[in-house]
Amino acid sequence: MSFLELNKVTKIYPNGTKAVHETSMNVENGEFMVFVGPSGCGKSTLLRMIAGLEDITEGNINLDGILINKVDPSERDVAMVFQNYALYPHMNVYNNLAYGLKNRGISKEDIEKKVNEAAKLLQISEYLQRKPSMLSGGQRQRVAMGRAIVRSPKIFLFDEPLSNLDAKLRIQMRLEIKKLQQKVGVTSIFVTHDQVEAMTLADRLAVINNGLIEQLGTPIEIYNNPKSMFVAGFIGSPQMNFLEGELKNKTLTSEGFEINNVTSDFNGPVILGIRPEHMSQTDKGLINLSVDLVEQLGSDNLIYGEIKNKKDFCFRCSGSQIIKKGSKLSLNINDNNYYVFDKSNGNRVN
């Protein structure tokens, strides 16, 4: 039995919106699970059902062997970090952390010990007497984390906690959250729509689309082996290139080139997906790219250009290579790293 089990969980809002469809999944003890997907796909809804903040329309949720469908959120022993932190504005940082402990009837000395420990871990000891309004965004973020950690709950839930921070702080906090989770070892679920956050934080990743889990797996599994066009396009940056094509008797024809011996029995219109980093320059390559734009990131160059009818085709190469706008490149796909999807439903066929 897993630590957290979702069994055919469905959510239909009173206004008829079906936000989550029959979702089933397991989260193991100590695991860091990330829900990733575009805006409005139902990530928050799923998380809030686990927290008990939304009713479950159908299905079951088990936490630590207990069916929690009807358990009040205050009794579930879960902690949540909200996007806007939801700190208690009238309490100082110390009381923000202590509040949940007080409600559990823990003695004053124990509370003080736990709060001080958590504050030290998060480096907010010097702000304990301040009100949240006197803290910076990053410090508030830490307080919100501290409030979750101090209670040592069964599970941490994060709903896009980093999206209010600036880019640099976001990367820093991302690292700290991961480190902290490894140190504390509490099972965590993290919701984000940022695929980089998802890839870097997750032990396992659930890519959600329209209220359905499209794929569940480790980040690298999902990156290497996306099951659908949606997942392939969502995970990986810059995005995978998609080309229209036709697959017939294991031969794929697309935008002026052919790939033979495709490992698929599918026949019909397909979409060919190639990641920008899975190509390299050769003399007589498959793909002929005329360069429109070069983005120099320092370590890498992102080359955008045209191949036959396809605009904005992206190719990634080392930053040391100097490529000029208007030049023509000849590219090959490395090690057959390409993906073929059924055009009608987006399912992977190779």
Added chain:
Amino acid sequence: MIRYFSSNFSHLILLIGIFIMIIPVWLIFASSTHTASIINTQGLQFFLGDKFLENYTKVLLYEGGFFKEITALKMFLNSFLMATGVAFVSVISSLMTAYVLVYFRVKYATLLFWIIFITILVPLELRIFPTYSVMSTLNLVNSYWGLIIPISASAIATLFFRQFYKTIPDELLESAKLDGANTWRFFIDFLVPLSKTMIVAMFIFMFVFGYNQYLWPILVTSSEQYWTVVMGLKMMSGSIVNKFAFVIMSMIPPVLIIIVLQKYFIKGIFQDK
């Protein structure tokens, strides 16, 4: 430059307003320190006389009414009890009503709220006979509760608290819930401290409202024991200077309550920032 001018200008307007309001009060106060004969022959006085102590002690201890059962001191006590009672009961009841309307899954909460709100259009004076009969059935005629309860349901205060609660983000309730707060704790630990400033403001408002009641206390009390200051203003017999002295004293409690509570009021505003 413009700011300098406009702030001076607004000060000027404020000063004019203060004068218009202060001068009559001062005239009554100055007159109340003279003998009655001076007022009767020479009219209102602008400068202080020498009968301050004499007139004021006489008023405070004078036994008024038909049966000589009531002194001004007792009237002050009655008024104070009534005003504080009204302020407490109405603040607490409207805090809780607003809590239920905003946070509980009450069917037709908005409709209910508007029904409560409509009572503003039906002041006590309009429903005075049914209210009296309710109070007499409850045996509350001639009692402090009889003075307090009928005017303690405040739609205005409920409106203010409701609008304020609606501005509190849902996440606050949600994270409080996850922190183990039940319904009661959320009210006590969150809503009450967060609306502190508004509670004080409403308390002042309702205190003055209760203190100023006239018609209702007259109806619901037949015993002189329950006379209030505002009733006393009308019922008071005695010479004109004594009446003046009583008028001046009757203004003190509301002013005092504002001065005392204003500190908390302002402190609250600054802390919230």
